[in-house]
Amino acid sequence: MRAFFRIAFVLSAIWLLAHPSASQAHAIIVSSSPAAGATVSGDTVAIRLHFNSRIDHARSKLTLLAPNGASRVLTPASDAPADELNADAKLLPAGAWHLRWQVLSVDGHITRGDIPFTVR
Numbered sequence: 821m822r823a824f825f826r827i828a829f830v831l832s833a834i835w836l837l838a839h840p841s842a843s844q845a846h847a848i849i850v851s852s853s854p855a856a857g858a859t860v861s862g863d864t865v866a867i868r869l870h871f872n873s874r875i876d877h878a879r880s881k882l883t884l885l886a887p888n889g890a891s892r893v894l895t896p897a898s899d900a901p902a903d904e905l906n907a908d909a910k911l912l913p914a915g916a917w918h919l920r921w922q923v924l925s926v927d928g929h930i931t932r933g934d935i936p937f938t939v940r
């Protein structure tokens with residue numbers, strides 16, 4: 821029985837070494853502009869998503885869903901900081917919008933989310 825515990829301990833130590841900060845590695849959103857539930861002017865909406873880790877800009881996506889259900893794919897700014905996904909959207913009609921984001925973090929994991937906001 822003592823040998824069993826020793827093997828279990830060694831295996832769990834190996835697992836921890838192989839997965840450093842496994843739970844913190846995914847890109848989690850820290851703050852966003854617009855914030856969820858915010859009301860903004862539709863002339864120019866500066867989209868700024870800040871994550872807790874570096875992301876792969878080229879393999880991350882931003883899509884706007886219009887009040888009528890149409891979708892608009894945004895091109896993320898390539899010169900954004902390593903932990904931000906940014907884009908500018910112009911001339912958005914008034915109504916209820918959704919910002920869908922999908923990011924690939926440098927650890928290879930994909931996370932996604934949906935930020936509802938209103939254009940006045």
Ligand SMILES: [Cu+2]
Pocket residue numbers: 842844845846847925927928929
């Ligand atoms: Cu991850």
